[in-house]
Amino acid sequence: MTNVAPGLETDESQFAALAAEWRAILADERAKGTAQLTADESQLNTLADEWRAILVAEQQSSTALAAMWEIRFADLRAEHDELVRDGAWVGGPDDMLSILGLGRKELFHSALLAWLLDPRGRHGLEQRTY
Structure with missing residues (x-):
């Protein structure tokens, strides 16, 4: 063979x-x-x-x-x-909501953004922009 x-x-x-x-x-x-x-x-x-x-x-x-x-x-x-x-290879979730398993829940994202952007919110950030 x-x-x-x-x-x-x-x-x-x-x-x-x-x-x-x-x-x-x-x-x-x-x-x-x-x-x-x-x-x-x-x-x-x-x-x-x-x-x-x-x-x-x-x-x-x-x-x-x-x-x-x-x-x-x-x-x-x-x-x-x-x-x-070079430190360019990263892994893991991209944001806090993804860590919590809520990464694709737009309502949670919207509510979080509304809270963060409210200058009178209890977060104490006032009108600071990040």
């Missing part, structure tokens, strides 16, 4: 089993003296060669794709590390 990409071994072994079965049929027919055997065997060998070429191409394609993704992942990792180093 040739070296093939993971997951394609089954295809190769199935093809090998079918080829062996076909060759056995050809051998039986040859013993009977059928004239078509040489052409059939040649066609089988051609199909086997084409199949192996497909498997090799698939393996090369998979290997190239994996290498491309490894390079891209390394680039993303370097970008992430740079953002963390």
Whole structure:
């Protein structure tokens, strides 16, 4: 069996089993003296060669794709590390209401803003603008 990409071994072994079965049929027919055997065997060998070429191409394609993704992942990792180093990578909720689980409740946001913007509010902020 040739070296093939993971997951394609089954295809190769199935093809090998079918080829062996076909060759056995050809051998039986040859013993009977059928004239078509040489052409059939040649066609089988051609199909086997084409199949192996497909498997090799698939393996090369998979290997190239994996290498491309490894390079891209390394680039993303370097970008992430740079953002963390610069302090630009942050996480967590954006505001107090999100922390409380009310981040998408517009009425709560509106009520909070109304309270903060009321110069007579008990918050003691008066007319200061932040």
